[in-house]
Amino acid sequence: MKLVFERSRAGRGTQYLPENDVPRRLPKAQLREKKLHLASLPETEVDRHYTELAKQTHGVNDGFYPLGSCTMKYNPQINEEMAALPGFTKIHPLQDADTVEGCREVCDTLEKYLCEITGMDAVSLQPAAGAHGEFTGLLLIKAYHRERGDVKRTKIIVPDSAHGTNPASAAMAGFDVVSIASDDQGCVDLESLKAAVGEDTAGLMLTNPNTVGLFDPNILEITRIVHEAGGLCYYDGANLNAVMGIARPGDMGFDVIHVNLHKTFSTPHGGGGPGSGPSGCKAFLAKYLPGKGAEGSIGDVRSFGGNFLVAVKALAYILSIGREGIPAAAENAVLNANYMKEKLKDIYPLAYDRTCMHEFVICLEELKHQTDVSALDIAKAMLDHGIHPPTMYFPLIVHEALMVEPTETETKETLDEAVRIFRDIYDEAVKNPEAMHEKPLHTPVRRPDEVLAARSPVIRYAFED
Amino acid sequence: MGxxxxxxxxEQQEMLKECGYSGFDDLYRDIPESVLLKEPLDIPAAxxxxxxxxxxxxxxxxNVVYRHIFRGAGAYNHYIPAIVNTIADKEEFRTAYTPYQAEISQGVLQTIFEYQTDICELxxxxxxxxxxxDGAxxxxEACEMCRDRKRSTILVSGTVDPKTVSVVKTYSFGRDVKVILVPEKDGVTDLAALKELLTPDVSCLLIQHPNYYGNLEPMEEAVEAVHASGAKLIESVNPVSMAVLKTPGEYGADIAVGEGQPLGMPLSFGGPYLGFMATGHKxxxxxxxxxxxxxxxxxGNRxxxxxxxxxxxxxxxxxxxxxxxxxxxLCALRAAAYLAAMGPDGFYETAVQCSSKAHYLQEKLAEAGLPPVWPDQEFFHEFVTACPDPAKVLGALASEGILGGLPLPGGRILWCATEMNTKEEMDRAAAIVKEVTGA
Known part of the structure; x- marks a missing residue:
């Protein structure tokens, strides 16, 4: 379809502002000479443009979205209405404290609830996304060791199954990354961990349940080993949805965490953001938290207090589901995942065949070997059935991986229908493997040439004049 | 209860049974008994x-909602056409994840492509x-783009928004990179001091234009000095000012960054906002x-x-x-939708009105006893006045439902005017100020 710039006709447009009621004044120098190209469209055309684009976008409300590790649960509408209240949207972040008591109450209440859910003592809402929270948490660990004069602790241990953001965040915080192997169950290999820790260990980053969807049963042993070596334990809250209200990272031995309000706490992902990745920690690290103005703080990780409207949505969610609803959400997320897993595992081989948490990982190495049909081909075939495919090729320790996370907000019928589609696609793959490379057939566009995109990057529209 | x-x-019990479990507890056998919560969470019931x-x-x-706002300092009160909210509320956009599956994400992907084009144009x-x-x-992140093994020290002009400076310092703590503040002189970067500080280990200068005080920086001289030393220049800009001011591209800046909030994002107590970044092919x-x-x-389709x-x-x-x-x-989508709605003429008019009204307000406040601190500096839509007792002036305005400028150390106030402020409103604010100052 046309770009907004290709719909544009000079002279068209809608006037939104009244006439200027004061004398026209611009700075005397340093004025722009280069022409500024923006689309000139009447409002009807703007509206239709974006309506067409929306039709070419698959959101949670368009259909099943079992994108592993992303917790694509339903985003309740009340959250949106609460975040749109003028009493929040019209508040300048630099207003005096006595005029923003409501905003403060939102933040304080949410921080308190997040502390309770995670078993932490303090939370900062400033980090704007999960990776931002990771970076923040790692700076807390750095500040802690620095203040103690323990400057030789330069290494962060990260399992090879970790999200890419973990090692990337560790590098940004100035640490060297030590990758340790997982055991044959996809969990932390205790011997590798013992061999890796030492006087140079600043900390360990762990997702639990981990990225293969399993709760690491050795968790207490793992955090003990790291602590005994003098390191701190970081909890990546990406998978908190499986265990919230059931068990708390603070009780597992973790010192620092982040949570993803845009996963676990039902705030929408917005096609990539805004999210919110609050950092939490135990009391002994609290003074280092950002955005609180405390003596010893690592400083700010962004302007102002964070993605405030996202915090409003998360608060609305927690207030809605309450202390009973939080564990119920976790239990049903885990149940839905196990239900799908059991209905698929006779034909879709599991990377680890045991009770999973909120997601499970399929390994299609055998299918690929026998038929040349890849995890990508299977995923692309799902697009023709209105299902957003599972996460592909992650975690890296599973070959031809598909990671399925149904979430608790899907009905049994939706799961049954998805299972039927998954199975039909598998049958087709076995019967007619060649055809699978052509999928999808019925989407607005078909498989893109990604090599061309990267080799000759076209990343903006070129205007003729 | 939802x-x-x-x-x-x-149904849940039936599903559990089908999977061979007798209850939910069976699903959590991997969690050590001592870690399982024994009591309900201490949060309210549903x-x-x-x-x-x-x-x-x-x-x-x-909260106190002000209808009349003369405060900016990094968060700006602009008009947001209704259509921008309609577009950003479309559930397909709002509830989608990052567009990993291009075939069913062309909508999101195209909006980002159009946004990228807008940012390059601005x-x-x-x-x-x-x-x-966000902008900070x-x-x-731009500072990190400039770092290499030989050049790791970052220079930041003292006229950059202090919140941005704080974030640059936090990120630099991570990389163990040194940050040096370049002194300010007469409300802009001190060029002589800058030249002194441009040693061979300097990777970049971060400069804000218009700067934190609203003043226009001597950009040409700054770019020339920085490039002569082999370092790179990062220019932080206000996107609305780009309708009228010379662009980072025209100055030869290496990277342009900024806070995109003025492009259709409400104030929202500080977020969500939008950090934009643009650079050259190199x-x-x-x-x-x-x-x-x-x-x-x-x-073969695009x-x-x-x-x-x-x-x-x-x-x-x-x-x-x-x-x-x-x-x-979704904030990037808002920015793109805002620019599409305003169009080149509407966006230009917005910038003209911001500048016009700020200049008008400066004159009115001067007449009311708050003279500009740097009367000779050119500015866009923010400026600083002297004010012996900011609390009294701002208090008087607040009691009339007006959010005045931001008090700065040293008896000064940082003011902002945008297209949202009417002449009548500015006259009234000036009259209130005049009563306090007795000018």
């Missing part, structure tokens, strides 16, 4: 939607990413975060995809150009 779990307890609405509306009512640069968390983070592959590119599908991913954390892990995964995509 817990958003559709399956009934009976609430009906009506109750949630009451609780949160009560909170919102405790800044006069060649390449934009899909957004970062954009500045910090540094394109050093940009952090997502980038959308144009290609074709297997039928198609948009996430591209240049070899920079990113999911491929490069600890060697990535940044750790960013989630960005501010």
């Amino acid at each position: 817990n958003y779990i559709p399956n009934t307890p009976a 609430n009906s939607e009506l109750s949630v609405r009451r609780i949160i509306e009560d909170m919102a009512e405790k 800044t006069g640069m060649d390449a934009s990413n899909a957004s970062v968390y 983070v954009a500045a910090a 540094m394109m592959r050093k940009l952090p975060g997502r980038i959308v590119g144009q290609t074709v599908d297997c039928d 198609t948009f995809v996430l591209t240049l991913q070899a920079r990113e954390q999911h491929i490069r892990r600890e060697k990535a150009s940044s750790n960013i995964c989630s960005n501010e995509a």
Whole structure:
């Protein structure tokens, strides 16, 4: 379809502002000479443009979205209405404290609830996304060791199954990354961990349940080993949805965490953001938290207090589901995942065949070997059935991986229908493997040439004049 | 009570049974007994939607909403056409994840491509990413783009927004990079001091234009000095000012960054906002975060995809150009929709009115006894006045429902005017000030 710039006709447009009621004044120098190209469209055309684009976008409300590790649960509408209240949207972040008591109450209440859910003592809402929270948490660990004069602790241990953001965040915080192997169950290999820790260990980053969807049963042993070596334990809250209200990272031995309000706490992902990745920690690290103005703080990780409207949505969610609803959400997320897993595992081989948490990982190495049909081909075939495919090729320790996370907000019928589609696609793959490379057939566009995109990057529209 | 779990307890039990479990406890056998919570969480019981609405509306009512705002300092009160909210509220955009599956994400991908084009046009640069968390983070990420083994010291002008300086310092604590503040002189960067500080280990200068005080910086001289020393220049700009002011591209800046909030994002107590970043072809592959590119599908149709991913954390892990995964995509969509609605004429008019009204307000405040601190400096839509007793002036304005400028140390106030401020409103504010000062 046309770009907004290709719909544009000079002279068209809608006037939104009244006439200027004061004398026209611009700075005397340093004025722009280069022409500024923006689309000139009447409002009807703007509206239709974006309506067409929306039709070419698959959101949670368009259909099943079992994108592993992303917790694509339903985003309740009340959250949106609460975040749109003028009493929040019209508040300048630099207003005096006595005029923003409501905003403060939102933040304080949410921080308190997040502390309770995670078993932490303090939370900062400033980090704007999960990776931002990771970076923040790692700076807390750095500040802690620095203040103690323990400057030789330069290494962060990260399992090879970790999200890419973990090692990337560790590098940004100035640490060297030590990758340790997982055991044959996809969990932390205790011997590798013992061999890796030492006087140079600043900390360990762990997702639990981990990225293969399993709760690491050795968790207490793992955090003990790291602590005994003098390191701190970081909890990546990406998978908190499986265990919230059931068990708390603070009780597992973790010192620092982040949570993803845009996963676990039902705030929408917005096609990539805004999210919110609050950092939490135990009391002994609290003074280092950002955005609180405390003596010893690592400083700010962004302007102002964070993605405030996202915090409003998360608060609305927690207030809605309450202390009973939080564990119920976790239990049903885990149940839905196990239900799908059991209905698929006779034909879709599991990377680890045991009770999973909120997601499970399929390994299609055998299918690929026998038929040349890849995890990508299977995923692309799902697009023709209105299902957003599972996460592909992650975690890296599973070959031809598909990671399925149904979430608790899907009905049994939706799961049954998805299972039927998954199975039909598998049958087709076995019967007619060649055809699978052509999928999808019925989407607005078909498989893109990604090599061309990267080799000759076209990343903006070129205007003729 | 809404817990958003559709399956009934009976269905849940049936599903458990089908999977061979006798109850939910069976699902959590891997969790050590000592870690399992024994008591319910200490948070309130579930609430009906009506109750949630009451609780949160009560909170919102405790805030003071100002109808008249003369405060900016990094967050700006602009008109947002209704259509921008309509577009950003479309559920397909709002509830989608990062567009990993291009075939069913062309809508999101195309909006980002159009946003990238807008940012390149505003800044006069060649390449934009899909957004970062906010303007301060954009500045910090840009500093990292400039660092290399020989050059690691960052210079930041003393006239950069202190919140941005704080974030750059925090990011630098991570990388163990030195940050040096360049002194200010007469409300702008002290060029002589800058030249002194441009030693061979300096990787870049971060400069803000218009700066924190609203003043226009001596950009040409700054770019020339920085490039002569072999360092790079990062220019932080206000996007609305780009309708009228010379662009970073025209000055020869290496990277342009800024806070995109003025482009259709409400004030919202500080977020979500939008960090934009743009650069030339040379540094394109050093940009952090997502980038959308144009290609074709297997039928030859124009198609948009996430591209240049070899920079990113999911491929490069600890060697990535940044750790960013989630960005501010829906805010980028807002910015693109705002610019499409306003159009070139409307956007230009917005900038003209901002500048016109700020100049008018400066004159009126001067007449009311608050003279400009730097009367000879050119400015866009913010300026600083002297004020012996800011609390008294701002208090008098607040009692009339007006949010005055931001008090700065040393008996000064940083004011801002935008297209939202009418002549009548500015005259009234000036009259209130005059009563306090007795001018």
